[in-house]
Amino acid sequence: MADDFGQDLPPRVTGADADAIERSVEAALRPRSLDEFVGQQTVRDQLALVLRAAVRRGGSADHILLSGPPGLGKTTLAMIVAGELGASLRVTSGPAIQHAGDLAAILSSLDEGDILFVDEIHRLARPVEEMLYLAMEDFRVDVVVGKGPGATSIPLTLPAFTVVGATTRAGLLPAPLRDRFGFTAHLDFYEAADLARIIARSAGLLALDVDADAASEIASRSRGTPRIANRLLRRVRDWAEIHGSGKGDLAAARAALTVYEVDDRGLDRLDRAVLGALCTRFGGGPVGLSTLAVSVGEEPQTVEEVAEPFLVREGLMTRTPRGRVATPEAWVHMGLTPPANGASGMGQPGANDGHSRLFDA
Ligand SMILES: Nc1ncnc2c1ncn2[C@@H]1O[C@H](COP(=O)(O)OP(=O)(O)OP(=O)(O)O)[C@@H](O)[C@H]1O
Numbered sequence: 001m002a003d004d005f006g007q008d009l010p011p012r013v014t015g016a017d018a019d020a021i022e023r024s025v026e027a028a029l030r031p032r033s034l035d036e037f038v039g040q041q042t043v044r045d046q047l048a049l050v051l052r053a054a055v056r057r058g059g060s061a062d063h064i065l066l067s068g069p070p071g072l073g074k075t076t077l078a079m080i081v082a083g084e085l086g087a088s089l090r091v092t093s094g095p096a097i098q099h100a101g102d103l104a105a106i107l108s109s110l111d112e113g114d115i116l117f118v119d120e121i122h123r124l125a126r127p128v129e130e131m132l133y134l135a136m137e138d139f140r141v142d143v144v145v146g147k148g149p150g151a152t153s154i155p156l157t158l159p160a161f162t163v164v165g166a167t168t169r170a171g172l173l174p175a176p177l178r179d180r181f182g183f184t185a186h187l188d189f190y191e192a193a194d195l196a197r198i199i200a201r202s203a204g205l206l207a208l209d210v211d212a213d214a215a216s217e218i219a220s221r222s223r224g225t226p227r228i229a230n231r232l233l234r235r236v237r238d239w240a241e242i243h244g245s246g247k248g249d250l251a252a253a254r255a256a257l258t259v260y261e262v263d264d265r266g267l268d269r270l271d272r273a274v275l276g277a278l279c280t281r282f283g284g285g286p287v288g289l290s291t292l293a294v295s296v297g298e299e300p301q302t303v304e305e306v307a308e309p310f311l312v313r314e315g316l317m318t319r320t321p322r323g324r325v326a327t328p329e330a331w332v333h334m335g336l337t338p339p340a341n342g343a344s345g346m347g348q349p350g351a352n353d354g355h356s357r358l359f360d361a
Helices: 013-027 041-057 074-085 100-108 126-138 175-179 193-203 212-220 226-241 250-257 271-281 289-296 298-314 328-333 354-361
Strands: 064-067 090-092 115-119 140-145 152-159 162-167 185-188 317-320 323-326
Touching: 013 226, 041 074, 041 185, 064 074, 074 090, 074 115, 074 162, 100 126, 100 140, 126 140, 126 354, 162 317, 175 354, 193 212, 193 226, 212 226, 212 250, 212 298, 226 250, 271 289, 271 317, 271 323, 271 328, 289 298, 289 323
Parallel strands: 064 162, 064 185, 090 115, 115 162
Antiparallel strands: 140 152, 317 323
């Protein structure tokens, strides 16, 4: 296989392999200590206190709940907690634990002081959830052996361990589970200045020369999210290596982000598809989440958790009891004329036809 210049290309990596490569690069960029963790000052200060107190007492730390949108550093913080406590980390997730028996097996294999990281903890099944919060409280579980009238319950004492739960939907956690966490932190979207620092740090780890202007440009289009900042940085590196001088300067950043369809406010293809559908197909709304998701060919959960928080925060979409509504600013951003009667209505593409811009993008 050869590229446009007649050079041999490596085989294209797609699907699961490509995801695995992205994940391993992401893992390499993870801060390993609270000092390396950029931004989220309040959370860092509070967590540092929790961890120092646990170390001083020589016991395990309180259970910790981390909430916030994807890519803001919840997994990273869980790893940092284990690192700072010098503890082993066991990683699982809500959807991965199907039955209470699966959880009992995990819990019974823990050692004193271990950290059990439960990602997407809001997606645990109810019986699993109940077993977990009893185990968090009393450090014991009742394992049911057998079925029907002959079933017996064997109490099992567990070593003291710490659960670090991560969730994008803290509101979905039932109160008894939420109450078992001694420390709860909410991660918020990052300021552009913090993202620029994260980009500079990651560039150093990737041995890429990125100047301050380029770091700011990438930061301003990263939707307040470190994972996106790191991903865009890697795309800028690709562009710089293939088309540029190898340096990550402002021109390389702008050119790369144009190629990858990330606009000047950081909206990507999905964001623009959602806004475009909202304005052009549903007259600006209100429209229900499922209908909106179907119209852009995505899962409702993806639209709700990936696109929406950013669009709402940017003032481009509002959530009302009757559904999602495009704000006048959204129409303007899409190059459309807002309807005369306010945020919603049957507006039509305006003179600078944003419809073509949407579908060209
Ligand atoms: N404060 C930070 N400083 C530096 N890098 C960060 C920070 N927060 C996150 N990152 C980087 O962003 C990437 C994503 O972080 P992480 O996987 O911890 O997010 P998450 O909140 O667990 O996401 P998800 O909810 O999707 O699991 C990681 O590669 C990590 O290196």
